[in-house]
Amino acid sequence: MATSSDGQLRPGLWDTVNERYPGSMISKEDLVPLASLGRPLSEARLAFVSTAGVQPKGTLPFDVVHPVGDYSFRRVPSDSDPADLEIHQLKYPTDGAHRDLNVIFPIERLRELRDEGVIGGLTDNFFSFIGYNMDPGLLERTLAEGIAEAVCAEQAEVALLSPA
Amino acid sequence: MSLAYLKAAVADGDTETLVRYVRLHVGDGDESSGRREIDKAWVQALLPLLDVPEVDREFVLDTLKTKDRATLAHLFFSLHFHLVRESGDWIHDGDL
Numbered sequence: 498m499a500t501s502s503d504g505q506l507r508p509g510l511w512d513t514v515n516e517r518y519p520g521s522m523i524s525k526e527d528l529v530p531l532a533s534l535g536r537p538l539s540e541a542r543l544a545f546v547s548t549a550g551v552q553p554k555g556t557l558p559f560d561v562v563h564p565v566g567d568y569s570f571r572r573v574p575s576d577s578d579p580a581d582l583e584i585h586q587l588k589y590p591t592d593g594a595h596r597d598l599n600v601i602f603p604i605e606r607l608r609e610l611r612d613e614g615v616i617g618g619l620t621d622n623f624f625s626f627i628g629y630n631m632d633p634g635l636l637e638r639t640l641a642e643g644i645a646e647a648v649c650a651e652q653a654e655v656a657l658l659s660p661a
Numbered sequence: 662m663s664l665a666y667l668k669a670a671v672a673d674g675d676t677e678t679l680v681r682y683v684r685l686h687v688g689d690g691d692e693s694s695g696r697r698e699i700d701k702a703w704v705q706a707l708l709p710l711l712d713v714p715e716v717d718r719e720f721v722l723d724t725l726k727t728k729d730r731a732t733l734a735h736l737f738f739s740l741h742f743h744l745v746r747e748s749g750d751w752i753h754d755g756d757l
Contacts, residue, residue: 550755561757562738564686565664588689590754632664 534655540617543607544653545575546644548628549594549661550586551602553577559585559627566630568640572622572647577604586627589661601661620651628661687741689753698745698752705744 534541550559552571560567573582579598584591594601604623610616624644630636648656670678681692687702688695710716725733742757 558757560735561755562742563735564683564738565667584755585757586755587753587757588755591756631667635664 536617536654538616538655539614541654542618542620542652543611543616543655543657544620544648544651545602545604545607545623545657545659546648547602547623547625547659547661549589549601549625549659550584550627551582551598551625552585554581554583561585561587561627561629565632566636567627568630568632568635570624570626570640570644570647573602573604573625575604575608575619575621575623579604586661588627588629602659607657617654620648620653622647622651624648687745694752699741701748701750702741702744705748706740 550561551573552559553573556571559569559571579602582598582602582604584594584598584601589601591601599605602623602625607616607619611619624647626640626644630640667679667682669675670682684692684695684699686695687698724736728736745751746757
């Protein structure tokens with residue numbers, strides 16, 4: 498896979514996104530430093546945050562038809578059986594995920610890593626939303642803040658963020 | 662296009678930008694696909710009515726009369742995707 502001089506995978510991707518959806522990308526003028534891990538991963542509680550549009554069956558489906566996006570998120574119990582989860586998302590191929598949810602939402606792999614002691618623990622809930630959101634400001638004020646508060650409330654010490 | 666671009670287009674009366682946005686949305690980022698998808702949805706809306714079956718007009722009229730504009734607009738988008746999906750000719754990577 499090609500990379501640019503600054504190590505960016507798929508150079509030109511952002512140009513394509515901005516041509517099709519100008520202004521939809523969040524830009525930050527200020528440097529937001531990553532928080533340092535205060536303890537080894539093997540002792541830390543991990544929260545998983547995904548844009549995969551995964552949700553427990555029976556919950557209100559993500560609003561994938563809305564032209565400006567869905568700014569809600571779902572809690573996905575980290576002990577969920579994949580068979581009890583479903584995907585509502587238009588914008589990525591879901592065939593593989595329907596055969597094995599772990600390819601996009603590795604809930605069983607993370608439990609295995611916890612059981613093997615690689616990860617200290619998992620939060621009671623993981624978090625999922627859809628990535629098609631055309632109002633970056635609203636996304637930051639509502640969805641991002643809401644998930645950040647929820648992750649903190651679960652006393653997570655590590656957050657694994659995964660775009661779909 | 663972000664919401665800011667869309668609102669600027671609304672303020673400028675730039676309908677073409679708004680229509681392009683809709684085409685990109687229903688065409689998964691491809692404008693020409695979006696044109697075809699919009700046409701496809703209209704055909705799918707036409708086909709069930711060709712034999713002039715009975716329809717629940719009371720439901721339709723009550724919905725149009727009692728629901729707010731935003732809900733009706735969302736219903737319009739929902740019907741687009743629903744009708745296209747029911748056609749079996751589904752271009753989207755994911756599902757509703």
